[in-house]
Amino acid sequence: MIDYTKDLVVGVIGGMGPEATADFFMKLLQLTPATKDQEHLRVLIDSNGKVPDRNTAIMEGGEDPAPVLREMAQNLQRAGAQLLVIPCNTAHYYHPTIQEAVTIPVLHIQQEVYKTLAREYPSLKKVGLLATTSTLYTNLYQRFAEDAGIILLTPQESSQEQLVLAGIRAVKAGDKVKGKSLLFQAAQELLQQGAEGLIAGCTEIPLVLFPTDFTVPLVDATEILAQATLVAARPHP
Numbered sequence: 001m002i003d004y005t006k007d008l009v010v011g012v013i014g015g016m017g018p019e020a021t022a023d024f025f026m027k028l029l030q031l032t033p034a035t036k037d038q039e040h041l042r043v044l045i046d047s048n049g050k051v052p053d054r055n056t057a058i059m060e061g062g063e064d065p066a067p068v069l070r071e072m073a074q075n076l077q078r079a080g081a082q083l084l085v086i087p088c089n090t091a092h093y094y095h096p097t098i099q100e101a102v103t104i105p106v107l108h109i110q111q112e113v114y115k116t117l118a119r120e121y122p123s124l125k126k127v128g129l130l131a132t133t134s135t136l137y138t139n140l141y142q143r144f145a146e147d148a149g150i151i152l153l154t155p156q157e158s159s160q161e162q163l164v165l166a167g168i169r170a171v172k173a174g175d176k177v178k179g180k181s182l183l184f185q186a187a188q189e190l191l192q193q194g195a196e197g198l199i200a201g202c203t204e205i206p207l208v209l210f211p212t213d214f215t216v217p218l219v220d221a222t223e224i225l226a227q228a229t230l231v232a233a234r235p236h237p
Helices: 018-031 054-060 067-079 088-101 109-119 132-139 157-172 176-192 221-233
Strands: 010-014 043-047 083-085 126-131 151-153 195-198 219-220
Touching: 010 067, 018 043, 018 221, 043 067, 043 176, 054 088, 054 132, 067 083, 067 088, 083 221, 088 109, 088 132, 109 219, 126 176, 132 157, 157 176, 157 221, 195 221, 219 221
Parallel strands: 010 043, 010 083, 126 151, 126 195, 195 219
Antiparallel strands: none
């Protein structure tokens, strides 16, 4: 019998973007086997839409979001969080500095994605990555690919800007129809390159692209982070 009093308190460094944070929380709720309120995790969410833009900071030398992210992490720990998660792929560029700012573990979304690929899709060798330009530039996914035995396919430069980044920005702006159209086109180009599966490597992407849209696996990094959060926060039988 599960002792729910031993669950860890989860802190969410969110707001990047706000709807992506809500999507993470809903997926965490849906994945949690619970028959009443008390069987759910305690979750502290700091949905901070004021975090400086990660893409602008990395690609254009814009305002550094690291100080804000560190402060959010520390505030969540002071509030009682025992485990931290960041439902934003690009923000994991700052994972080391966030982890250094606290004494509790911070899950790593890219590492969790590769664990899932190895466990659930061991036959996949060529995988297409849909992510922000800064996620690609900082090799957040590429650096784990070789060890995982995966060839990671990324969009052509023009498609990355005109389809992927424009699609992500459209979703953030509330135009999901346009966002889905652009991101779907980018996904199709990756499939034409030989991708046997796709990684939704930006937390805005699962808001508009779904596994039922494709005949190959679409790996939802947000859902994977939610599942990893549940496992880490409830490590007892």
